[in-house]
Amino acid sequence: MCGICCSVSFSVEHFSKDLKEDLLYNLNRRGPSSTKQLLKSDVSYQCLFSGHVLHLRGVLTAQPVEDERGNVFLWNGEVFSGIKVEAEENDTQVMFNYLSSCKTESDILSLFSEVQGPWSFIYYQACSHHLWFGRDFFGRRSLLWHFSNLGKSFCLSSVGAQTSGVAKQWQEVPASGIFRIDLKSPSISKCVVLKLYPWKCVSRENVMKECVNSLTQISADLPMFVSVVANEAELYLKEPVVPLNMTLPQAPLEIHCRNIASVPPARETLQVFLTDGHMKEVVQQFIDVLSIAVKRRVLCLPRDENLTPSEVLKTGERKANVAVLFSGGIDSMIIATLADHHVPLDEPIDLLNVAFMTKEKTMLTGFNKKRKKQKNYCELPSEESSKNAAAGDHGKQFSVPDRITGRAGLKELHAVNPSRIWNFVEINVSLEELQEFRRTRICQLVQPLDTVLDDSIGCAVWFASRGTGWLVTQDEVKSYQSSAKVVLTGIGADEQLAGYSRHRVRFQTHGLEGLNKEIEMELGRISSRNLGRDDRVIGDHGKEARFPFLDENVVSFLNSLPVWEKANLTLPRGIGEKLILRLAAVELGLTTSAVLPKRAMQFGSRIAKMEKNNEKASDKCERLQVISLENLSIEKEIKT
Incomplete structure (x- = not known):
């Protein structure tokens, strides 16, 4: 992460030797290991x-990196x-070495x-400018x-800054x-021309038509002096995934158990599907490919392998390097279970669980009563039966x-x-804390997204990713700050496996x-709807x-x-949506969580109930309005 x-700048009067203070501050929070500038x-x-730079891999490599020909490279990736990147290598340097050897546009693509x-x-080619x-x-x-000054300057950045209140x-x-x-x-044409090299699916037709549509959409959101055009050579990047299988069944789908739709979701119900040899094989293939994906993401980071057991005892328990955004739902349970397969056994895993303070008469009782009335109710532990009451004096409110x-x-x-140490971190957020940090930090990270949903999720x-909360065990309750630099999240499961109510x-x-078509649309918009926002928020x-x-x-x-x-949406909630993931959970030995219905984070954490209850998720959120620079001094005083 960087x-x-x-x-x-394209005119001398706009040349500058430094970035604005608030932009530098936001960038520094993302990369605390190294800071460097180059002109x-x-x-x-x-x-x-x-x-x-946030150092996670190989030798610490300060950025930007420059070669002997004056080429410059900035990399925020993994x-x-x-x-091929060896375990001891830094991928920034590996990528730059490859880029420096590229002779043509096709080589870069x-x-x-x-x-x-x-x-x-961001890559600067000195010889071609x-x-x-x-x-x-x-x-x-x-x-x-960000384009400004009528084409005289523009800026590219991982995170923005609130420079003028606009x-x-x-x-x-x-x-x-x-x-x-x-x-x-x-400097000659007085306009900025961006040439696009789009992603192309090799097997897909009408690529040029798709490219034209993409150009039109991008240009519509830019100033008049900025234009986006297709590259003359019609060169493309190869899409890294295969096209979505749009096949439809030739005959009506059979339900394995005729009464399955009328019974409450249960783990035994899912086991019926696993009696089908083909389905069982598909589920195992899914577990295997997802397990490898988790493995790559939990092992690509530095660990202190030099500590002896006695040194660990002196310094306390070994710290976690990996955390999971954890609700106990099917997505986060699968991620945590597979992380357990690959994270060294003597290393804890942090489970980050966020809750926002409910009002005086908590919604909990009503929540349980409502759930029990539903046909698809799945038994959950009550507040009274939980040994680990929430930390702090106001535990019931969380x-x-x-x-x-x-x-x-x-x-x-x-x-x-x-045998694993599971650090269940209870992160409790009051209304006052929410409002303070939204004003001083979060609103500018969520921008340019601006809906009520973006506010709640952001x-x-x-x-949650800040990781400041309470560690509750049978013996004690103590304050805790997660040290994990890697945060695993389950985003992408609902989009691909029909997890949202709109899919049904x-x-x-x-x-x-x-x-x-809905699943295809979800994957197509995930970059603009979710991922940039979440990267800025967690990277902060x-x-x-x-x-x-x-x-x-x-x-x-x-x-x-x-x-x-x-997915099989003829089946009830808690089984039909994300069916393959639920079957994987059963195969991995999970129980109750395998049949938990989807619950959106904003409702499960109760942030959606803290302020205005009559808002729609798609409404513009007034709480995310841009603040002025006078808050910069406030945000610098915030301790993370």
């Missing part, structure tokens, strides 16, 4: 590069596959087509652009491909649904591997064909978000399956 930035000038332009893993980058930049296919790393200054660079700009041309399922999930994980993820609505109205703590469900091999495997092998 904070990368390039500020470009490249020409008679017609100036580029100020700024790199801020190479998990496709390009071939390189980035091979990389598997999340990335955003070209600046290349872009994000990976899913947009798992944030990159923003909203929408920063926009996300679309994950549509890689962009290139000729830095010499704006007994939200995700806290309850989280504690139940913790018991399951203990049963799966009692705030919940920010507090689409299926009911348009059948499997409509469901396929000097931590790196990693997304196992969006591993290229995982997505390709799921894309290759017909939709009915991934």
Whole structure:
């Protein structure tokens, strides 16, 4: 994880030797291990590069990196596959070595087509005066652009800054491909021309039509003096995943158990599906590919292997290097279980569970009563039966649904591997704390997204990934700060496996064909809807978000399956949605969590109930309005 930035000026009066203070501050929070700046000038332009590194791999490599020919590289990514990176190597240097040897545009595109893993980058080619930049296919790393002064300057950055109180200054660079700009041309033409090298599915027709549509959409959101055009050679990046299987069944689907739709979801119900030899094989293949994805994400980081057991005893228990955003739901349970397979056994895993304070009369009782009335009710431990009451004097006010399922999930994980130290971190957020940190930190990280949903998810993820809370055991309750630099999240599971209620609505109205189109749409918009925001929010703590469900091999495997092998929405909630994931949970030895219905984070954590209850998720959120620079001094006083 890094904070990368390039500020470009095309007129002498806008040349600068430093970035604005608030932008530097935001970048530094993302990359606390190393900070460096580099200036490249020409008679017609100036580029100020700024790199801020969070060291996770190989030898600490300060950025930006420069070679003997004056080429400059900024990299915010992880190479998990496709390009060989040895355990002791740093992928920034490996990528730059390859880039420096590229002789043509095709060479550069071939390189980035091979990389598997999340990335955003900025690359300056000195001899051609070209600046290349872009994000990976899913947009798992944030990159923003900001054009100003009528084409006289622009800026690329992992995170924005609130420079003048005007909203929408920063926009996300679309994950549509890689962009290139000729830095010499704006001084002559007085306009900025961005050339796009789009992602292309080799087997898909009408690529040119799709590219034209993409150009039109991108240009619509940019100032008049900025244009986006297709590259003349019609070169493309190769999409890293196979196309979605849109096959429809030739005959009506059979339900394994005729009465399955009328019984409450139970683990035994799922086991019926596993009596089918083909389904059992598909589920095992899914477990295998997802397990490899998790393995790559928990082993690609430095560990203190030099501590002897006696030194560990002197310094206390070994610290966690990996954390999971943990609700106890099916997604986070699967991720935690597979992480347990690969993280060294003597190393704890942090389970980050966030709860927002409920009102005086907590919603808990009503929540349980409502759930018990539902046909699809799945038994959950009550507040009274939980031995681990929430930490602090106001524990009952934080007994939200995700806290309850989280504690139940913790018991399951203990049963799966009692030898592992599972740090269940109870992160309790009051209304006052939420409002303070939203105003001083979170609102500018969520921007340029601005809906009520972005506010709820952005705030919940920010507090959860910060990892400041209470560690509750049978013996004691103590304050705890997670030291894990890697945060695993289950995003991508719902989008691919029909986990949202809108998938069920689409299926009911348009059948499997409509469901396929909904899943295709979800994956197509995940970069702009979720991932840039989550990367900025988690990265603000000097931590790196990693997304196992969006591993290229995982997505390709799921894309290759017909939709009915991934989900069966003729079945009730808690079974039908994410069916293949629930079957995997059974195979991995999980119990209650395998049949928990989907519950959105904003409702499970109860953040959606803290302030205005009459808002729609798609409404513009007034709480995310841009603040002025006078808050900069306040935010610098905040202790993370």
